[in-house]
Amino acid sequence: MAHHLEQTADLGEGELLSRIFPRLGGPRALLGPGDDAAVLAAPDGRTAISIDTLVQDQDFRLQWPGGYRTTGYDVGWKCAAQNLSDINAMGAAATSLVVSLTLPADTPVTWLEGLADGLSAALGALGAADCAVAGGDLGRGGQLVVTAAVTGDLQGRKPVLRSGARPGDVLAVGGVLGEAAAGLALLESALDYVQLNGRERALTAAQSRPCPPLAFGPAAAAAGVRAMMDISDGLVRDAGRMAAASGVRIDLDPDVLRAEAESLADTASKLGADPLHWVLGGGEDHGLLAAFSPGEDLPRGFRRVGNAREENSGAGLVTLGGREPAASGWDHFGG
Amino acid sequence: MAHHLEQTADLGEGELLSRIFPRLGGPRALLGPGDDAAVLAAPDGRTAISIDTLVQDQDFRLQWPGGYRTTGYDVGWKCAAQNLSDINAMGAAATSLVVSLTLPADTPVTWLEGLADGLSAALGALGAADCAVAGGDLGRGGQLVVTAAVTGDLQGRKPVLRSGARPGDVLAVGGVLGEAAAGLALLESALDYVQLNGRERALTAAQSRPCPPLAFGPAAAAAGVRAMMDISDGLVRDAGRMAAASGVRIDLDPDVLRAEAESLADTASKLGADPLHWVLGGGEDHGLLAAFSPGEDLPRGFRRVGNAREENSGAGLVTLGGREPAASGWDHFGG
Numbered sequence: 001m002a003h004h005l006e007q008t009a010d011l012g013e014g015e016l017l018s019r020i021f022p023r024l025g026g027p028r029a030l031l032g033p034g035d036d037a038a039v040l041a042a043p044d045g046r047t048a049i050s051i052d053t054l055v056q057d058q059d060f061r062l063q064w065p066g067g068y069r070t071t072g073y074d075v076g077w078k079c080a081a082q083n084l085s086d087i088n089a090m091g092a093a094a095t096s097l098v099v100s101l102t103l104p105a106d107t108p109v110t111w112l113e114g115l116a117d118g119l120s121a122a123l124g125a126l127g128a129a130d131c132a133v134a135g136g137d138l139g140r141g142g143q144l145v146v147t148a149a150v151t152g153d154l155q156g157r158k159p160v161l162r163s164g165a166r167p168g169d170v171l172a173v174g175g176v177l178g179e180a181a182a183g184l185a186l187l188e189s190a191l192d193y194v195q196l197n198g199r200e201r202a203l204t205a206a207q208s209r210p211c212p213p214l215a216f217g218p219a220a221a222a223a224g225v226r227a228m229m230d231i232s233d234g235l236v237r238d239a240g241r242m243a244a245a246s247g248v249r250i251d252l253d254p255d256v257l258r259a260e261a262e263s264l265a266d267t268a269s270k271l272g273a274d275p276l277h278w279v280l281g282g283g284e285d286h287g288l289l290a291a292f293s294p295g296e297d298l299p300r301g302f303r304r305v306g307n308a309r310e311e312n313s314g315a316g317l318v319t320l321g322g323r324e325p326a327a328s329g330w331d332h333f334g335g
Numbered sequence: 336m337a338h339h340l341e342q343t344a345d346l347g348e349g350e351l352l353s354r355i356f357p358r359l360g361g362p363r364a365l366l367g368p369g370d371d372a373a374v375l376a377a378p379d380g381r382t383a384i385s386i387d388t389l390v391q392d393q394d395f396r397l398q399w400p401g402g403y404r405t406t407g408y409d410v411g412w413k414c415a416a417q418n419l420s421d422i423n424a425m426g427a428a429a430t431s432l433v434v435s436l437t438l439p440a441d442t443p444v445t446w447l448e449g450l451a452d453g454l455s456a457a458l459g460a461l462g463a464a465d466c467a468v469a470g471g472d473l474g475r476g477g478q479l480v481v482t483a484a485v486t487g488d489l490q491g492r493k494p495v496l497r498s499g500a501r502p503g504d505v506l507a508v509g510g511v512l513g514e515a516a517a518g519l520a521l522l523e524s525a526l527d528y529v530q531l532n533g534r535e536r537a538l539t540a541a542q543s544r545p546c547p548p549l550a551f552g553p554a555a556a557a558a559g560v561r562a563m564m565d566i567s568d569g570l571v572r573d574a575g576r577m578a579a580a581s582g583v584r585i586d587l588d589p590d591v592l593r594a595e596a597e598s599l600a601d602t603a604s605k606l607g608a609d610p611l612h613w614v615l616g617g618g619e620d621h622g623l624l625a626a627f628s629p630g631e632d633l634p635r636g637f638r639r640v641g642n643a644r645e646e647n648s649g650a651g652l653v654t655l656g657g658r659e660p661a662a663s664g665w666d667h668f669g670g
Contacts, residue, residue, distance in 0.1 A: 030381060031494055034580070036424035036565050037385035037487065039494050042377030046365060049469060050372035051433040051484055055476040089371035098386040100482045134384060141390040143477050147435045149386055149484030152372065159366055159374050230371050245369070 008112055009105035013138050019109065020136070023116040026123055029096055029134040038134035040096050040151055047095075048152035048159060050086035054079055056144035060208075066186070068193040068204065072111035075146055076118025077209040082232065083150035084128055085212035085286035089230040091160040091221025092152030094131040094214070097123075099148045102141035115146070118209075126214050157221050164227035165246035165291035167310040172302040174216040174288040176206065177235060177257075178275065181282020182264050183207030185271050200267060212286035216301045220290050223299045227291040234281040235305070236318050236325055238289055243308075244316025246291070252280075252306035254321040260305075280325055343447060344440035348473050354444065355471070358451040361458050364431055364469040373469035375431050375486055382430075383487035383494060385421035389414055391479040395543075401521070403528040403539065407446035410481055411453025412544040417567065418485035419463055420547035420621035424565040426495040426556025427487030429466040429549070432458075434483045437476035450481070453544075461549050492556050499562035500581035500626035502645040507637040509551040509623040511541065512570060512592075513610065516617020517599050518542030520606050535602060547621035551636045555625050558634045562626040569616040570640070571653050571660055573624055578643075579651025581626070587615075587641040589656040595640075615660055 008016060021033055031039035040047070056062060060070045060078070080097060087094045099119065103112065123131050130153070165171070183203040186196065196204065212230070220228060227246055231238045235257075239250045257279050261268075264275035291308055292298060311317055318325065343351060356368055366374035375382070391397060395405045395413070415432060422429045434454065438447065458466050465488070500506070518538040521531065531539065547565070555563060562581055566573045570592075574585045592614050596603075599610035626643055627633060646652055653660065 031496075035494070035496050036421040037383040037427070037485075037494075039425070039489070040382045040384060042380050042382045045377050045380060047375045047377045047382040047486065048372040049375060049431065049433055049484070049486065051435045051470065051472050051482070053435045053437060053472055053474055053480075053482065055437050055474055055480075057477070058475050086371040090374070092372070096384065098384055098484055100386045100388045102388060102390050102480055135386065137386050137388055139388055139390055140393050141478060141480060142392070145388075145390075145437055145476060145480045145482075147386070147388065147480075147482040149384070149433055150372075151382065151384065151486075154374070159370070159372070161366075161370050 006109040007105065008103050008107045008109055011109065016112065016138055019113055020116040023113060024120050024133040026120060027130055027132045029132040032132065033135045038096065038098065040134060044154060044156045046154055048087055048090050048092045048154055049149060050083065051147065051149040052083050052086065053145060053147040064187040066189060066191050066193040068187055070208065072114030073118035074208040076115035077122040079146045079148050080119045080122035081126065081210045081212055082286055083148045084126060084131065084214055085230045087150050087152035088212055088214050088217030089228055089288060090152060091157055091217050091228065092154045093218055094128045094150055095153050096132045096134040096151045097148050098135040099133065100137040102139050102145035104142060104144065105140060107144065126211060128214055155218065160221050160225055160228040162227055162229045162242045162245040165242055165248050165308045166226065167248055167308055168294045169226055169291040169308040170294055170304050171250055171306040171308060172290050172292060172298050173305050174290065174302045175213040176285050176287055177260050178264055178278035178282045179203055179206035180210055180284035181278040182267050185273055186267065189271055203267060207284065210284060210286045213288065213301055216288055219299050220302065225290045225292055229289050231285055231287045231289050233283045235289065236280050239318045240316040242289060243318055244314065246308065247314060248308040249311030249317040249319060250306055251309050251319045251322060256305050341444040342440065343438050343442045343444055346444065351447065351473055354448055355451040358448060359455050359468040361455060362465055362467045364467040367467065368470045373431065373433065375469060377488065379489060379491045381489055383422055383425050383427045383489055384484060385418065386482065386484040387418050387421065388480060388482040399522040401524060401526050401528040403522055405543065407449030408453035409543040411450035412457040414481045414483050415454045415457035416461065416545045416547050417621055418483045419461060419549055420565045422485050422487035423547055423549050423552030424563055424623060425487060426492055426552050426563065427489045428553055429463045429485055430488050431467045431469040431486045432483050433470040434468065434481065435472040437474050437480035439477060439479065440475060442479065461546060463549055490553065495556050495560055495563040497562055497564045497577045497580040500577055500583050500643045501561065502583055502643055503629045504561055504626040504643040505629055505639050506585055506641040506643060507625050507627060507633050508640050509625065509637045510548040511620050511622055512595050513599055513613035513617045514538055514541035515545055515619040516613040517602050520608055521602065524606055538602060542619065545619060545621045548623065548636055551623055554634050555637065560625045560627055564624050566620055566622045566624050568618045570624065571615050574653045575651040577624060578653055579649060581643065582649055583643040584646030584652040584654060585641055586644050586654045586657060591640050
């Protein structure tokens with residue numbers, strides 16, 4: 001007997017929400033889902049807030065060339081991770097997610113349940129212990145669109161901006177560089193997913209389910225970091241944004257970054273790619289780029305990748321060992 | 336010489352944002368756009384938050400049968416209005432919007448600029464004087480999707496829930512009933528938009544650019560309202576939600592609602608529709624449904640539409656003069 005795969009079109013919005021909410025464990029907001037708005041604690045009288053969206057066929061494919069099928073779990077995880085990363089970059093701790101889902105009518109209910117599971121699992125695995133899924137919204141559309149807004153608690157500290165880097169500062173990275181780009185290259189390649197080795201699968205997971213280092217942002221803020229941002233569009237492009245906001249040039253250290261690329265060399269060789277290109281230009285790792293005063297010890301988890309230098313053009317110049325790098329990150333529209 | 340209509344695909348994300356932000360006047364957040372997250376004041380140590388999405392061909396058509404073309408301004412206005420309404424329903428005052436836009440590559444830049452203008456105009460016209468557009472996100476997709484998260488300040492009061500109505504309470508409405516549904520019927524009809532009279536155009540505007548009564552929510556909260564919610568899916572459906580949450584039956588007064596329908600009678604007659612159906616079942620007016628203790632004066636702008644009655648089934652029963660009504664609101668999925 002053939003089973004009918006239950007689709008979201010078979011259920012009303014209320015019934016779908018009743019499938020999702022029990023899967024979202026974790027902490028509770030002051031007032032959670034069920035009313036017109038949720039209510040969060042804002043203990044220091046401020047709330048940090050950001051919003052980010054994942055769109056099918058833009059930010060993920062449901063079916064990749066090598067056979068990997070993106071699960072609802074992957075998309076839920078990635079949605080949580082990329083939003084939490086924005087709060088991390090301010091030196092804050094996430095307090096809530098509110099999530100809006102646009103679903104084609106034929107989306108399986110199990111895919112939606114997986115999305116809720118992935119959201120919830122990411123909050124636990126990434127250490128966002130105080131982050132509640134406070135509310136949501138469901139609607140129909142022609143393609144999957146998942147938007148979340150995330151709030152954070154600055155815990156009494158100043159928000160860490162992009163504009164605070166000064167000439168002489170040490171530029172450091174917390175989290176991985178180039179892994180999500182390597183994973184993307186694997187998923188986009190014709191290599192059969194089932195035949196990938198363990199390291200290669202881990203790289204595809206870095207693309208599908210990134211792990212932003214959520215402990216590092218508040219720790220860096222407490223240690224007096226001068227500027228910080230999420231690396232979402234690639235080291236060079238994001239460093240250029242920090243350089244422009246801070247009025248400095250950022251000079252990256254080619255020896256350090258070549259060493260970073262070594263762990264990606266085997267995969268790059270298999271694909272005929274340059275691993276340094278992934279390290280310099282690859283997006284979606286959601287690590288942190290941070291500027292620290294010279295002479296200070298870097299907080300645990302951060303490693304030096306360059307220095308800020310005097311620069312008066314305001315152009316957001318990034319150099320690699322004093323010269324302009326070949327690779328840069330990407331832009332959602334142009335570039 | 337033919338002019339090339341500038342499309343969003345022609346510009347990078349940074350350049351597009353630089354087109355939008357100067358159009359967003361109004362108050363400023365503690366930290367506005369430009370970093371990984373914005374920072375808002377939360378003066379009483381709490382933040383109310385909600386999220387809502389508009390999807391092309393689901394929540395609006397770019398081109399209606401009678402010829403009306405939905406503008407970016409309309410969509411920006413409606414996005415602000417429906418989000419602000421959720422904060423209003425909690426008895427709170429909106430403090431910020433963060434907006435995520437998913438745009439097809441051929442979206443004209445002027446459409447996007449219009450969206451920014453509509454957002455900004457709605458904040459001004461609806462009296463959201465303290466609401467900042469604090470941040471945003473831009474990406475590509477196959478259809479227009481506009482999501483906003485909105486935050487609010489409860490100003491030291493308890494949030495007003497749906498669950499506080501008690502038997503005997505007076506059910507009252509603030510804001511219009513059925514106008515957005517009448518406007519939708521006009522836009523969906525074959526009537527030529529250009530030939531519509533002034534009243535009919537005003538009804539289509541109630542659909543395209545709704546005006547939630549933002550002063551009424553905080554005023555009702557200050558006056559001790561017992562339960563309140565936004566009427567977004569129609570009076571009967573939303574009253575059913577309040578009835579279920581509060582454990583009461585809501586009995587609507589047919590004489591009052593028939594009188595409400597009179598102002599829509601001419602339009603309904605022209606379209607062969609029943610105006611009472613719009614009043615009972617029409618969504619998207621974004622007025623308020625509120626329960627007040629019996630014997631209290633209703634705050635300015637609210638009018639009685641029924642009463643809460645004893646009911647122990649928990650089924651969320653709504654009756655019209657003691658009998659089950661024929662019309663009900665709609666559901667994004669089923670219904």
